């Protein structure tokens with residue numbers, strides 16, 4: 001049996017007529033940049049979220065950069081974020097001229113709120129929690145801290161479309177929420193794409209302007225900006241997927257419940273912990289496994305797609321060697337990094353496929 005890590009083709013086939021028509025419409029209307037299809041998607045996405053503004057941008061990395069820049073974060077500032085993320089988060093902090101400050105994780109793989117206060121200085125301007133794997137960070141704790149120290153809260157929602165904390169969605173908590181529509185994300189385009197959600201009118205205007213060469217009206221450049229736009233084809237594809245997204249999200253959750261059940265009796269494996277009062281949307285289903293590297297090789301040999309998100313915690317990457325951090329500075333992610341394994345997770349997974357994955361894991365640990 002071959003079980004891919006993700007299967008984007010089967011999702012396409014399930015809505016092929018809608019996607020093909022959407023692409024054809026954009027070509028017929030030659031609405032390639034900005035225009036109707038981008039507006040339609042922005043409106044649909046912000047409505048489904050119940051947020052005032054959605055600004056389509058080139059990708060989820062740009063989304064973080066644009067939001068930070070328009071919050072006036074730059075040289076001399078510090079931005080606190082999780083030691084456990086895709087490099088995009090910290091990379092964009094640096095690109096604004098500010099300094100990323102890493103904080104270790106809690107038991108849910110999200111930023112440990114109890115470890116933040118000791119890292120706040122007079123230069124700290126913002127906190128970027130990363131709702132990793134589809135699970136939201138401790139928003140109550142983060143909101144209180146940001147209030148107490150007058151910091152911006154910017155949510156990295158690249159892995160948490162439609163995740164919830166106390167029934168309020170990821171991206172609706174902070175000053176702004178940034179999303180990626182990279183093809184493999186829970187809501188994925190057929191190329192690079194992203195967006196920013198915010199309820200702040202002034203910030204929304206600035207971000208929209210900055211992402212399009214500093215102009216809201218063609219040739220009226222009020223500031224210098226950049227070129228980071230959601231394109232018509234990607235927007236139309238995303239709109240075609242939107243009617244199915246909540247159903248696909250429920251399927252991910254159901255698949256996770258099934259994995260939880262069939263893996264719960266494997267004593268060398270720890271299933272993902274879910275924070276109380278949250279809706280985990282399982283962008284990734286990440287187990288903690290003894291003898292992780294051997295298990296990974298075994299499963300791959302059995303035709304099962306697995307991956308490690310991520311093999312090296314951010315502070316230990318060569319890119320951050322200048323910070324001189326070691327495992328003692330981030331003991332929780334240092335430990336987790338040796339145990340985490342992402343197993344196949346996508347809405348179209350079948351019970352049969354999940355049974356096979358669990359069976360092979362059990363065979364591996366049977367003496």
Ligand SMILES: *Cc1c(COP(=O)(O)O)cnc(C)c1O
Pocket residue numbers: 059060061062085086088089130156158159179180181182192193194
């Ligand atoms: C994917 C991802 C990004 C970046 O998104 P792109 O669209 O690939 O630029 C940022 N942060 C996190 C946590 C991600 O997983």
